[in-house]
Amino acid sequence: MHRFLFKGKELHCESVPVSRIAKSVGTPFYLYSIQTFLDHFLKLKKAFASVEPLICFSMKANSNLTVLKALVNQGSGLDIVSGGELHKARKVGVDPKKIVFASVGKTETEIEEAVRCGILMFNVESSQELDVINKVAFRLKKIQKVAIRLNPDVKSGTHQYITTGTKQNKFGLDIGTVYKLFMESYRYPHLRLAGVHMHIGSQITNSKPFIEAIRKALAFIDSVRFSGNPVEYLNIGGGLGIIYSNEKPQSAQDFAEAILPLFKKYNLGKDLKLVLEPGRFVSGNSGILVTKVLYHKTTPTKLFVIVDGGMNDLIRPSFYGAHHEIVPIIKGRGKTVYRHVDVVGPICESGDFLAKDRKLAAVSEGDLLAVMSCGAYGSVMSSNYNSRPRVPEVVVKGGRFFIARRRENRDDLTRLERIVKEVV
Numbered sequence: 178m179h180r181f182l183f184k185g186k187e188l189h190c191e192s193v194p195v196s197r198i199a200k201s202v203g204t205p206f207y208l209y210s211i212q213t214f215l216d217h218f219l220k221l222k223k224a225f226a227s228v229e230p231l232i233c234f235s236m237k238a239n240s241n242l243t244v245l246k247a248l249v250n251q252g253s254g255l256d257i258v259s260g261g262e263l264h265k266a267r268k269v270g271v272d273p274k275k276i277v278f279a280s281v282g283k284t285e286t287e288i289e290e291a292v293r294c295g296i297l298m299f300n301v302e303s304s305q306e307l308d309v310i311n312k313v314a315f316r317l318k319k320i321q322k323v324a325i326r327l328n329p330d331v332k333s334g335t336h337q338y339i340t341t342g343t344k345q346n347k348f349g350l351d352i353g354t355v356y357k358l359f360m361e362s363y364r365y366p367h368l369r370l371a372g373v374h375m376h377i378g379s380q381i382t383n384s385k386p387f388i389e390a391i392r393k394a395l396a397f398i399d400s401v402r403f404s405g406n407p408v409e410y411l412n413i414g415g416g417l418g419i420i421y422s423n424e425k426p427q428s429a430q431d432f433a434e435a436i437l438p439l440f441k442k443y444n445l446g447k448d449l450k451l452v453l454e455p456g457r458f459v460s461g462n463s464g465i466l467v468t469k470v471l472y473h474k475t476t477p478t479k480l481f482v483i484v485d486g487g488m489n490d491l492i493r494p495s496f497y498g499a500h501h502e503i504v505p506i507i508k509g510r511g512k513t514v515y516r517h518v519d520v521v522g523p524i525c526e527s528g529d530f531l532a533k534d535r536k537l538a539a540v541s542e543g544d545l546l547a548v549m550s551c552g553a554y555g556s557v558m559s560s561n562y563n564s565r566p567r568v569p570e571v572v573v574k575g576g577r578f579f580i581a582r583r584r585e586n587r588d589d590l591t592r593l594e595r596i597v598k599e600v601v
């Protein structure tokens with residue numbers, strides 16, 4: 178469900194025609210429906226209401242400050258993966274006790290900033306990292322809560338680049354090693370080993386891998402508790418899949434109904450607290466990329482539609498082979514339908530495409546296209562490749578639109594550089 182719908186022939190974002198925004202801000206641009214972010218967040222919150230989980234939006238999926246603030250205002254916490262994300266999280270005034278910090282490579286500086294700020298928990302990925310956090314907490318005279326990231330070795334059935342919970346991946350530690358760390362917690366007097374963390378992958382469309390992973394985690398928690406550590410938190414990560422084309426993902430309600438029975442004997446919400454880290458589920462369908470058709474080009478074997486948005490703006494098709502629906506923002510202009518068209522950007526790479534072999538209503542130069550489901554891992558992954566200014570992020574709430582991040586200009590492209598006279 179999202180709020181990018183046709184009213185008559187025109188695509189709207191909530192109640193604003195997309196064409197009106199394009200006229201004002203130019204193309205390409207990201208367009209977000211704030212209400213869609215909130216709808217998804219609240220669906221999850223409602224589905225799990227009986228156990229009062231901490232829901233930390235995974236801000237690497239979309240770290241636009243306005244989006245974050247809107248979610249934080251609804252009670253969301255934030256899942257961060259860097260010192261830069263900590264900085265942005267603080268800018269939107271999230272309660273530090275609702276911040277969890279994951280990443281396989283946290284630097285000591287990042288760790289210190291986060292301990293000082295008083296975040297709830299680190300999700301720790303190695304014993305060496307435990308040593309560093311312990312050392313920093315000692316220096317700052319604090320006791321820091323941590324969860325250890327368990328790699329449950331389950332297949333999530335998703336793309337290999339977004340699978341994170343099998344033993345071939347760099348993430349987390351195997352059950353034996355995590356058990357050993359819990360048994361040796363006396364080595365870390367400034368840490369409280371308070372939880373178990375997992376994140377098994379992304380765009381997972383059915384609940385089975387989650388069930389399998391949670392079963393393993395709970396059995397593990399039983400064994401650690403048996404040896405005297407109460408373990409307060411189970412963080413089950415993010416990974417809930419969404420609809421890009423014809424996927425049939427579990428709804429928030431389905432997901433809650435599938436996993437909550439596993440916790441029957443745990444007095445969830447009291448003796449064991451659940452943490453969720455949704456990224457894509459909240460943000461994926463809450464944004465689109467609007468791009469303009471520049472040219473058509475027919476070669477002996479192919480038809481290309483060349484648009485002004487490229488892989489530097491949206492890298493998911495090139496990087497993951499991701500599928501994004503593409504629709505003209507005004508319906509029914511072209512009478513014919515292209516059968517096998519490639520929608521490509523202006524970047525000097527053969528890998529620069531937004532869609533391949535796609536069926537698309539015929540478009541003319543100047544027509545605007547909406548690349549759907551770009552709210553997650555879209556703008557955050559954009560770059561200046563080919564010296565292209567990054568595109569703006571526009572937010573809509575109800576009948577109004579605002580620029581939440583302006584388009585970069587020519588000066589922004591050279592702002593950090595100087596010509597080194599000494600060498601030229």
Ligand SMILES: *Cc1c(COP(=O)(O)O)cnc(C)c1O
Binds near residue numbers: 279376416457
């Ligand atoms: C990326 C990430 C998430 C969010 O993943 P989604 O698939 O977008 O829900 C959650 N937790 C961790 C640790 C992550 O790295």
